[in-house]
Amino acid sequence: MEILRVEDITFRYPGARSDALSDVSFSLDEGEFAVLCGGTGCGKTTLLKLIKRELSPFGERRGEIYYGGVPVGLLDCRIAVGGIGYVTQDPDDGIVTDRVWHELSFGLENLGVPSDEIRRRVGEAASYFGLERCFNSRTDELSGGLKQLLCLASVTVMRPRLLLLDEPTAQLDPIASSEFTAFLSRLSRELGITVIAAEHRLGDILPVADRVILMGGGNVVFNGPPRDLGNLRGAEDLSVYGALPAASRIARALGDYDALPLTVREGREFLESRFAPEAAAEEPPYVPPGAPAVEAKGVSFRYGKNDPDVLSDLSMTVYGGEFFAVLGGNGAGKTTLLGVISGLLNAYSGKIKINGKNIREYRGASLNRTVALLPQDPSTVFVGGTVREDLCDMLTSRGIGKDEALSRAEEAARRFGISDLLDRHPYDTSGGERQKCALAKLLLGTPSVILLDEPTKGLDAASKAELAKTVRGLTAGGAAVIAVTHDVEFAAEHADRCALLFAGGIVSTDTPRRFFSENSFYTTAANRIARGIFPGEVTCAGVIARCRAAEAGK
């Protein structure tokens, strides 16, 4: 049975020059699991918000959306609220109340459900979602993954028939993100709830989805089962292509267009059926591109006297002109490591040298003029009312005159392609734009060591590529860039060296090819697919190149 029909929806924000959505039409049957994808600004969020009546943005709108055969605008308000559930990107924004039980019951209270029935439904939901243990906890004490699960649970408890999710895993680490996706597919399978999830990263979600709706420039470009994506031509633009699972990317690049492989297993079968195993290519030994920029020796750190060590006896060397990626699980101490290098946290033993000088010898702010840190949430670096104000603030705090600061800020904005954002409030920008603004601000201080905390979090493929370009530019200028990240694909593609942080210390450091091909769990999907066939290949591009070479050799 059809539950949702979107008919020729065209939408334009007030004052905008072009339509955010133009003639979007599709329909979904009850119980379907659909993935909505496309680059930033393709209208995904606008579409989802138009379906959820309470969140509909103001603007010019044509066309109609039907929920269960009734136009959304004419729905009874209780059906509109309870029947269509909405989960936002940042779980922190979605949580309203201070206790888990209250968060779960909040929607039911609003609907006027009697107290006894709320008790039963909340209890049921808490045990289904595994939230019993934290039922009486404060919402603020939960981990990010649990918070998002709570958001999902507190919407599901209202018994929706249609769930809308706007990039629900963008703020989660890979493990929490795949758990969340698994939960979502369980909801659709076991409860028959129809799901539309907007996503950037398709690796986890595509194999469980029934349908992919691909948007580009406000239109639906593709609408069909995931495996049919192979038939889609002319969509080699990065926003979609870069988001596909590794198996699909490899298969597509080789021109195989029917029954696209989606999982690692399918990818392996695909390669095995076509190519014979080869020997690993020789890789020259690594030559550091510059002098040591960051040297840490025996560094140990803990937050309190009686707390366990977060970093213990950590040693590493990062060279100028190098992009160094530190990988590690949740709570491995990645952010702490950056805090210690940037001097925000003080190690209780060990020595850290920046450009050959011990960080204890840097006086005042001089250390942070050399080492700059981009935090996980780039919006934390903004303190001004507009981007321009923020960029100027960075320069004037260094004693540069107002006029010069203004011209230098504008010049930097041109370089980063954010000139048209200068007069906006930093919070009125998208995730990718915000990061660019933050980086622009950071780099106005001309640091020689740049620390990035989870720089790819929440970014789409195109923004990731731009970030990589910026980083390349920095290392070419001789700066050392250290990124701590969960994103193994990004590290494999772009880093000069990768390191694994485990139990407070660096346990292995090597070039991405050697680093990942020796790991079996902590490695890229491309490497898992190509293992034993093209050993040593860790990126999709690498695997594709070997495939092409093998084909040419035949």
Add this chain to the structure above:
Amino acid sequence: MGDIARFHPFPLFCWFAAVISVSVFVPNPVIGVTSLLGGGCLLFVCRRGRLRARTALSYVLLFALVTLTNPVFSHGGKTPLFFVNGTPVTLESAAYGAGLAVGIVSVLLLCACWSEVMSDEKFMYLFGRAAPKLSVILSAAQRMIPRFLRRMRTVNGAVSALGARTSQSFSDRAAQSMKVFYAMTAWSAENSIETASAMKARGYGLCGRTSFSPVRFRAKDGVLLALTLALTAVTFTGVGTGALGFEYYPEITGIPSSPLALAVYVSFGVLSFLPCFFRVGGVLKWKYCVSRI
């Protein structure tokens, strides 16, 4: 906390309201001492025997301060102890000071117990139904506070790591803190809008809102409530008929000992120790059960 905090908020609230109002508003020495002992005992039970020496010392100091300074403010009373600069320091005013000090310390003790037992959650339960909007604001504010504190630390770290500060001087640090605070305010205003749309998306503002709480009223709560109400009624009757009247000025009167007064002492005594009795009873029952297993 243990068992006492697990009572239903309503009987607990009634108990605190009765005991605190009697100790605040009835200046009778027997009542004062009873509630002092009851409050101290309850705090001891609530904190499971962990009463810090510093806290205890501060109560003693407060006691001494109030007792000793009272003669400075009031010179009434018939029995001068000695004269300072020609003004008499009387026995009555010293006694009044001691009585006042007993009252103040016992109220402080009871309030400390209140803080241990009546969590914000219980408070919400009591007043949330009557004022749904207020309780939403209260709950949302409680949710935001730890989030804001964390955000403030993060922003401060981020700004410091940019080398925004020119020196470690106080004025520079204050200027940075101010900047951070503005940034956090802007961020929180922005996030409020997001939270509000999350509320609307989940139907906030529909008419006929109900109110849910996981708290349940058990038989034990009924017993506490009934006992509290009965004992309070006896106490209030005694207080209201003036059976507990006690005067310091101009001369200390005898402690009232009419039958009604004695009945009030007993019932207020039981009332003051009521939660402690429940706690002790619970412990004994547990021990008895365990020994039988």
Add this chain to the structure above:
Amino acid sequence: MKVKKYVSFAVMLVIIPAVVIGGALIFRERQSAWISLAVAALSCVPVVILYEKKETDARELVLIAAMTALSVVGRVLFAPLPGFKPVTAFVVITAMYFGGEAGFLTGALTALISNFTFGQGPWTPFQMAVWGLTGLLAGVLSSPLRRSRALLLIYGALSGVAFSLIMDIWTVLWADGYLNFPRYAAAVLSSLPFTAVYAVSNVAFLLLLARPIGKILDRVKTKYGIGAAGKK
């Protein structure tokens, strides 16, 4: 719905006076202290009822919660400096932008929530009432306060002084059962440094916060089209 209405009327007209008079009859020896406490606690009731009845947008509600949270955070952060707290500034700013009732709620709830940390006591209702009334009055005066910065600062200073004076009245009523003037004078004198710091901090925080926070609230109000509650 009708039943609810009658209940709230009953609360207003019957229960409140009954509690005040009944208490005054029972606690004869501390009548004035009882009445002052009851009045302080119950002064919150009509404002709350009025606000509950008013049509309010969810966004305004959450913004009030945010202002309350900010002022609690401010009080917690400045706790090491006695008397130095930004509460009044936040209360007055909220009242100026969202109306008197909103200011009242911010003030009263700040007292209530922060005392979960600092310790509840008989002083809580007084703090709630005084900070609440500071906000209510600021809401009434919102247009002159928004126009004149000097007036705003004077208002801040005066409300700081009033806060101390009223708290001292309660102390004396409790201790003596009547307004014992020497004790009141002593209480006012001994809390003079506190009062001075508090008044100065009110002025300082209003000076520092009023404009930037006003700008932020204006921005949010225009960006999301929240009703011009400040006019009321």
